[in-house]
Amino acid sequence: MPYHRILVVGAGLAGLRAAIETSFEDVAVLSRIHPLRSHSVAAQGGINAALGNHPEGRDDNSEKHAFDTIKGGDYITDQDAVELLTTLGPKRIYELESWGCPFSRNGEGKIAQRQFGGAGFPRACFAADRSGRAVMDTLYEQSIKRGIRVYEEWLMLDLIVSGGRCSGVVAMDMVSGRVSAFGADAVIVATGGAGGVYARSTNSYINTGSAAAFCYRRGAVLKDMEFVQFHPTSLFPNNVLISEAVRAEGGQLLDREGARFMSRFAPVAMELAPRDIVARSIQAVIDQGHGFENAYVHLDVRHIGEEKITERLPAVREIAMQFAGVDPVEKPIPVQPAQHYTMGGLEVDSSGATTIPGLFAAGECACVSVHGANRLGGNSLLETIVFGQLAGAAALRYLQGLEGTGPHGKALEDAEAEVERHVEALLSRDDGERAAVIREEMKRVMSDKLGIFREKGTMQAGLEKIRELKERVKKAQVGAKGRRFNLELMSTLELPAMLELSEAIAAGALSRSESRGAHFRLDHPERDDVNWLKHTIARWTSSGVSLGCKPVVITQWQPEARRY
Amino acid sequence: MDSVQLSVFRFDPETDKEPRYCDYQVPVKEGTTLLEGLLWIVDNFDGSLSFRYSCREAICGACGLFVNGKYRLACKTQIRELGNGEVVVRPLPHLAVIKDLVVDLDRFWEKYRAIHPYLIADRSGGQGFYQSHRDRQSLEEMLNCILCGCCYSGCPTVQTNPRYPGPAALLKSYRFVADTRDKGGVERLRLVASEDGVWRCQTSLNCTETVASKP
Numbered sequence: 001m002p003y004h005r006i007l008v009v010g011a012g013l014a015g016l017r018a019a020i021e022t023s024f025e026d027v028a029v030l031s032r033i034h035p036l037r038s039h040s041v042a043a044q045g046g047i048n049a050a051l052g053n054h055p056e057g058r059d060d061n062s063e064k065h066a067f068d069t070i071k072g073g074d075y076i077t078d079q080d081a082v083e084l085l086t087t088l089g090p091k092r093i094y095e096l097e098s099w100g101c102p103f104s105r106n107g108e109g110k111i112a113q114r115q116f117g118g119a120g121f122p123r124a125c126f127a128a129d130r131s132g133r134a135v136m137d138t139l140y141e142q143s144i145k146r147g148i149r150v151y152e153e154w155l156m157l158d159l160i161v162s163g164g165r166c167s168g169v170v171a172m173d174m175v176s177g178r179v180s181a182f183g184a185d186a187v188i189v190a191t192g193g194a195g196g197v198y199a200r201s202t203n204s205y206i207n208t209g210s211a212a213a214f215c216y217r218r219g220a221v222l223k224d225m226e227f228v229q230f231h232p233t234s235l236f237p238n239n240v241l242i243s244e245a246v247r248a249e250g251g252q253l254l255d256r257e258g259a260r261f262m263s264r265f266a267p268v269a270m271e272l273a274p275r276d277i278v279a280r281s282i283q284a285v286i287d288q289g290h291g292f293e294n295a296y297v298h299l300d301v302r303h304i305g306e307e308k309i310t311e312r313l314p315a316v317r318e319i320a321m322q323f324a325g326v327d328p329v330e331k332p333i334p335v336q337p338a339q340h341y342t343m344g345g346l347e348v349d350s351s352g353a354t355t356i357p358g359l360f361a362a363g364e365c366a367c368v369s370v371h372g373a374n375r376l377g378g379n380s381l382l383e384t385i386v387f388g389q390l391a392g393a394a395a396l397r398y399l400q401g402l403e404g405t406g407p408h409g410k411a412l413e414d415a416e417a418e419v420e421r422h423v424e425a426l427l428s429r430d431d432g433e434r435a436a437v438i439r440e441e442m443k444r445v446m447s448d449k450l451g452i453f454r455e456k457g458t459m460q461a462g463l464e465k466i467r468e469l470k471e472r473v474k475k476a477q478v479g480a481k482g483r484r485f486n487l488e489l490m491s492t493l494e495l496p497a498m499l500e501l502s503e504a505i506a507a508g509a510l511s512r513s514e515s516r517g518a519h520f521r522l523d524h525p526e527r528d529d530v531n532w533l534k535h536t537i538a539r540w541t542s543s544g545v546s547l548g549c550k551p552v553v554i555t556q557w558q559p560e561a562r563r564y
Numbered sequence: 565m566d567s568v569q570l571s572v573f574r575f576d577p578e579t580d581k582e583p584r585y586c587d588y589q590v591p592v593k594e595g596t597t598l599l600e601g602l603l604w605i606v607d608n609f610d611g612s613l614s615f616r617y618s619c620r621e622a623i624c625g626a627c628g629l630f631v632n633g634k635y636r637l638a639c640k641t642q643i644r645e646l647g648n649g650e651v652v653v654r655p656l657p658h659l660a661v662i663k664d665l666v667v668d669l670d671r672f673w674e675k676y677r678a679i680h681p682y683l684i685a686d687r688s689g690g691q692g693f694y695q696s697h698r699d700r701q702s703l704e705e706m707l708n709c710i711l712c713g714c715c716y717s718g719c720p721t722v723q724t725n726p727r728y729p730g731p732a733a734l735l736k737s738y739r740f741v742a743d744t745r746d747k748g749g750v751e752r753l754r755l756v757a758s759e760d761g762v763w764r765c766q767t768s769l770n771c772t773e774t775v776a777s778k779p
Contacts (some may be wrong), residue, residue, distance in 0.1 A: 033618050033626060034626070034669075034673075035711075036624065036628040036711055037616075037618040037619070037621065037624040037625065038616070038618070038624070039624075041619060041623050041624050041710075042619050042621060042623055042624070078591065082768070088588055088644070092690075094691055094692040096691065097692035098683075098685065098690070098692055098693065098747070099682070099683060100682065100683025100685070100740070100743065101698075101743065102700060102703055102707055102743075104700060105695055105696060105697040105699075106696075107695065107697060108694075108697055109694035109696050109697070110694065111692065112697075114597065127707070128704070130623065130707070130708075132623075133623055133707075134707065137707075141682035141683070142679050142682060144676075144681060144682060144684040145680075173662075175662055175666075188733045204618045204619040204620065204624065205603075205618060205619075206617075207616045207618055237595055237601075238595060238597070238620075240620070241620045241621065241720075279748065311701075315623070315706075318622070319621060319622070322622065322640045323595065323597075323621075323640065324595070382594065434607075434611070436606075436607035436611075440607075462746050479611045479612075480610070480611035480612035481612075482579070482612055483578065484576055484578055484614070484663050485614035485662060485663040485664070485666055486611070486612065486614070486661075487606050487611065487613070487614060487615075488606055488611025488612070489611075
């Protein structure tokens with residue numbers, strides 16, 4: 001069975017950046033898809049760093065970036081981690097640039113920057129509105145240059161912990177259906193968010209969160225799972241992302257009467273208030289009957305003109321035309337909020353170390369925490385490259401202090417055999433529900449009961465439903481019996497893990513009796529710093545999630561009222 | 565709700581002697597994409613159908629297919645727009661089938677790697693390079709390539725000469741040649757200037773027809 005000193009799981013931006021950092025060691029990357037199909041490519045608007053390249057951004061600096069991030073996250077960010085993020089930001093951006101990243105340019109030939117929601121200055125560097133694709137291409141190119149080995153189309157199905165430390169993973173080769181353990185002295189999980197647990201999500205279909213859940217089941221701790229970002233503007237009806245860049249370039253949100261309703265909710269920042277506020281405003285307008293078809297509002301960019309739309313928002317224009325038959329040059333874009341980002345994740349320190357020795361995590365699957373209760377646009381791409389690099393460096397340091405390296409033979413064989421038995425059992429069962437039925441119920445429950453507006457009774461019902469689904473999935477059967485590229489088998493193997501995350505989200509949301517950032521409770525509409533200025537911690541037990549808490553790190557910014 | 569019949573290519577090289585087509589009646593409403601239709605089949609009808617997908621918004625390049633004789637991304641193809649008749653869904657032609665609609669793109673990626681698809685520069689770190697707005701914009705068309713493999717599948721020269729890099733790799737090479745920051749120079753050109761390289765292009769220009777990432 002394969003063995004590498006470092007195994008990175010996930011080949012998006014965080015995973016590849018970690019692999020590049022460790023590329024002089026014996027490192028390999030394992031990914032369920034070809035690296036260039038990773039969800040990182042879907043990021044559109046930009047990547048934040050206080051470069052001060054824009055005339056209006058001359059006074060910007062990393063401290064101001066940190067403050068915006070902390071306020072944007074409604075003060076539940078760990079401020080030391082945020083300062084690390086914003087201080088290292090410019091260095092990582094210039095590194096990307098020197099690796100060939102095709103950033104858009106301003107008139108001086110410097111990296112262009114645009115204004116994003118919740119930001120005090122134009123700070124988001126971008127490559128038209130295909131920023132994620134541009135950065136992803138660049139990091140993949142660098143991984144080719146360094147000859148980094150990638151196991152493509154391998155789906156992680158378990159984490160191996162032996163002798164008190166992480167010693168590898170079990171994964172399935174999607175093509176052959178073969179199960180194999182991968183030995184490793186250090187594992188870096190960078191597998192992205194869990195949008196797949198929601199019915200309405202902008203995430204790629206591959207974003208199930210299952211890898212993080214497998215780590216959780218083996219003892220890694222989850223943090224702040226109740227904080228789920230709903231992006232204000234996803235295309236109606238199929239929830240493809242319509243970038244914040246549209247509002248950054250002057251796009252206006254209009255209700256059915258043609259009123260620019262953000263003036264009622266955020267009179268100063270208007271459409272460029274943080275995402276949680278804009279998403280709630282849109283949903284409120286729809287719920288009060290001022291939307292279209294009780295489902296969406298209009299995002300209007302007609303006034304900025306065809307030339308600017310073509311240059312700055314080409315992908316958005318193409319998406320609107322392809323998926324909704326609307327050319328933004330001529331008509332407003334129909335938009336509605338949809339799940340977009342998982343602020344919570346595997347609890348890590350600012351080097352990326354989880355609670356299990358030898359297991360590191362970076363990117364959306366991790367919670368450092370730099371996004372707190374609400375992530376600012378442009379900070380997720382930054383997080384991937386800053387903390388991907390740090391996690392790689394931390395894994396290297398961990399290896400230096402490690403005694404007795406090499407594959408843990410017996411533990412690996414046992415773990416592989418256990419997963420293989422599970423797969424065999426699934427394939428040989430001939431009765432029971434199909435997992436797809438249970439999965440659709442989970443998605444509906446999460447969207448209906450744990451969406452933008454939350455309340456004790458509905459969340460309680462949601463949690464009970466999730467627990468019912470956890471029982472039902474144990475008896476699910478797989479109709480397709482072959483091993484080769486079996487999509488149904490893979491989604492059935494992932495579903496119990498997705499339900500674990502759903503349970504952690506629901507339980508965390510139910511316990512947090514306050515409103516903060518993206519977590520808004522109709523029955524507790526105010527922030528409660530006395531009781532709730534703390535992280536939620538979720539531990540896996542065989543009888544369900546067990547909740548705890550952890551203090552928030554505050555360095556120099558005391559919590560204050562959050563107005564825009 | 566209306567329904568449309570999808571006739572889908574099926575082949576498992578491990579167990580099947582030859583390929584066949586399976587017909588599925590798929591519910592369709594305004595906006596239903598081919599990818600949604602294929603996923604509906606897996607969830608509701610036949611879990612053994614295999615295909616690749618990821619972003620479902622035409623940016624990752626995973627779901628290139630050959631539909632009613634045209635190259636398309638499944639995620640941005642609306643079933644209704646394919647007309648009222650039967651819809652025939654095939655894997656990308658001229659490539660080995662791994663299973664059903666999943667094809668082997670190893671050679672495609674080998675050729676991508678062979679052109680040295682990374683910036684060759686004489687320095688790194690510091691404040692990065694300057695590049696004029698105009699020079700950056702001149703790269704835009706090449707940057708829009710999402711490496712879905714459709715052009716490679718449809719190129720007659722690729723099919724007749726196994727050493728020919730194919731359109732995507734050549735485009736990637738030019739993306740760096742045209743980048744004012746790149747110092748690859750002659751070395752970069754040598755990689756594609758051989759008899760089996762760019763000169764082997766027979767200008768049939770199928771690639772410009774098959775570009776699936778364009779509307």
